[in-house]
Amino acid sequence: MPRLRTSRTKRPPDGFDEIEPTLIEFQDRMRQIENTMGKGTKTEMLAPIFQLHHQRSRYIYDLYYKREAISTELYNWLLKQNYADGNLIAKWKKPGYEKLCCLRCIQTAESKFGSTCICRVPKSKLDKDQRVRCTHCGCNGCASCD
């Protein structure tokens, strides 16, 4: 979650007021998800939070790297304020990880046989009828070649 801004906090860099409404909307949606936590397993309940976190990070990443619509200063400030996940973005910059859903899916230490999550497997490598749903964040497949 982004840091709380108080009266002592420095003014955000130029261009923040243009993306602020969208970030506020993300914040509202996150609050809404947290308030309406449904029934089900822990992972099922946390999946929408993971997805929204991914969406917000992707929004900032695209604005800076793809559209080049925000300044480096603003981008660094957003990362510092935890509006986007810097570690996840660092992975997106690497070949093969462009669509990575969350960092837990590439943690080999967490799995029994030292493998990554099923959602990292390309659709072409899976069986025809096999439908995958990641246990960490509900991802349906985030291989770069899909």
Next chain:
Amino acid sequence: MASEGDSIDYYELLGINEDAQDQEIHRAWRKTSLKYHPDKNPNDPKAAEKFHMLQLAYNALIDVQLRKAYDSERFAKLARKRREEAFNFQRKSMVDDLRERERQFYDSLEKKENERDRLQEKLRALQEESANLRRQRENRLREEQEQSKRRKQETPSSKISELDRSIRIRWKRKYADQVNDAYLRSIYSSFGTLQNVVIQKDISKEKKYVYSIIVFETLSSAYSAINAEKPSKIYDVQWLKPPKSNSNTPTEKDTTVEDYEEITIMRMKQKHKQKQKENERKATSTMNA
């Protein structure tokens, strides 16, 4: 021969007790030697040997010194025999015990194997059950995805609902003849592709304004139409469905990152235009001054 003689009990051979006197020994010897004499038993090849053994027994028992030595040796032999018998019994019981233990061990092994087989069967059953469950879950997921696909096909291509992409336009009744479908299309098609244009038909004389609804194909084009300067003859332009948040973007759960980016870019462009206009105004004001 001597070794054979050692193994034979002389008292038994003569048929007397251990505490027999010399006379008894002599009598017994006479009796048995007559019985086993080779001349008396011509058909028995072992008769001579037996007779010789009787002679040895008599000689050993009649002499006091020899008898003492023989008795002590015999006693030692008997004691050893008893000991061996006791030992054999002990060994037998040990062997029996060992056999019993072995049997128990093999029984337990068999029991373990049976248990393992039972466990494996249980595991197999569980695996089959879990495989069935997985198959069911996959089928359910597939069905859900197919349903969502069907729903997507049924619904329009844009993820954002029509209400959110619609704007409401008003103009004064006196321009009712001039502002028509073609006029609205010519103005608003510059912002993006129009999906639909609906104009209010029955205009009563009491009403001051005429209304129209324009549905855009993308949210960004609707957004740009709202924020652009209103054309002449148009009184005002508003969202058909007022936004929930303080931003001018409709909050939709299905709004993609691309939509958000488009909106942000639009905001930036508008801000840039505003700055340019301000600069122009400043420039004109300085020129006038």
